[in-house]
Amino acid sequence: MTQPKKEMFKIHIRGTLDSVWQELTRTDGLQRAMFNSRLHTDGVQPGGQLRMRSPNGKYTAVTGQYIEVEEKVKLSHTFRFAAYDDPECTVIYELQEVDDGVELTLTVDNLPEGTKTAKQMRQGGTFIVNNLKAIIETGKPTFGARMLFVLFKLMAPFSPKKSLSVNWPI
Amino acid sequence: MTKMDALFHALANATRRTILDLVRESPGGNVAQLCSHFPMSRIGVMKHLKILVDADLILSIKEGRERQLYFNVIPIQTAYDRWTTQYSGLWAGRLTQLKQAIESNRPSALPPEMEERGPRPHPQTEEES
Numbered sequence: 001m002t003q004p005k006k007e008m009f010k011i012h013i014r015g016t017l018d019s020v021w022q023e024l025t026r027t028d029g030l031q032r033a034m035f036n037s038r039l040h041t042d043g044v045q046p047g048g049q050l051r052m053r054s055p056n057g058k059y060t061a062v063t064g065q066y067i068e069v070e071e072k073v074k075l076s077h078t079f080r081f082a083a084y085d086d087p088e089c090t091v092i093y094e095l096q097e098v099d100d101g102v103e104l105t106l107t108v109d110n111l112p113e114g115t116k117t118a119k120q121m122r123q124g125g126t127f128i129v130n131n132l133k134a135i136i137e138t139g140k141p142t143f144g145a146r147m148l149f150v151l152f153k154l155m156a157p158f159s160p161k162k163s164l165s166v167n168w169p170i
Numbered sequence: 171m172t173k174m175d176a177l178f179h180a181l182a183n184a185t186r187r188t189i190l191d192l193v194r195e196s197p198g199g200n201v202a203q204l205c206s207h208f209p210m211s212r213i214g215v216m217k218h219l220k221i222l223v224d225a226d227l228i229l230s231i232k233e234g235r236e237r238q239l240y241f242n243v244i245p246i247q248t249a250y251d252r253w254t255t256q257y258s259g260l261w262a263g264r265l266t267q268l269k270q271a272i273e274s275n276r277p278s279a280l281p282p283e284m285e286e287r288g289p290r291p292h293p294q295t296e297e298e299s
């Protein structure tokens with residue numbers, strides 16, 4: 001393993017700061033830009049625990065803890081895949097209002113180079129910002145994402161035991 | 171100039187494509203490190219860099235007294251999405267991977283009788299003058 005790395009993704013979304021922030025922090029429905037996961041948290045505030053769980057709550061894909069929460073400006077949290085033993089990395093969302101919308105920058109820091117986590121986060125970053133844009137601008141995720149969600153549903157019973165939510169309480 | 175114009179303008183130059191390669195390989199590098207790869211002046215590199223930053227292909231982040239450079243894949247993904255569907259993307263991807271595997275002589279992708287040839291000297295070199 002070499003030095004941890006940082007990757008950045010920046011996208012322009014025709015929407016309001018409100019709509020982007022709401023999508024990033026929603027707990028009242030599925031987060032379709034986050035691979036159709038359901039966000040469970042004891043508070044979107046620094047130190048708050050977060051879990052990204054399957055739609056029915058049975059499996060947990062991601063665990064983390066909020067670091068910085070500045071409403072409609074910045075959201076950062078630690079991030080670890082529940083199924084891997086890789087070190088955690090840091091995810092940072094920064095929102096900036098521009099002429100005709102919002103500029104969203106996603107930074108993934110402390111990527112443990114050479115791990116499954118690094119590989120998935122590189123692909124995941126593009127997926128997340130692209131789908132946030134699609135959801136806010138068109139009301140639904142991209143076609144590719146919708147296909148992927150169907151696949152996830154079919155694959156759920158094959159998830160490793162380790163990612164069962166009972167192992168990852170808040 | 172639209173975002174798409176800015177993207178293709180930025181990509182239509184071999185030096186700028188090389189800058190993208192270098193920044194992608196070493197995320198967080200600074201301008202001085204980048205300049206060391208080119209015989210041209212710092213001002214020359216900065217001029218190319220500005221065009222890449224304007225196209226959002228490179229993010230230049232202020233960190234203390236210097237700037238760190240990061241590659242942003244999103245503009246290229248946007249162009250890709252415009253002309254590619256889920257299915258054509260899958261098959262086109264297979265074909266380009268096959269091309270890469272054969273041209274770089276990656277052993278696993280080749281039948282045994284072809285493995286004796288050594289690798290091509292510079293599989294990544296662009297074919298242009």
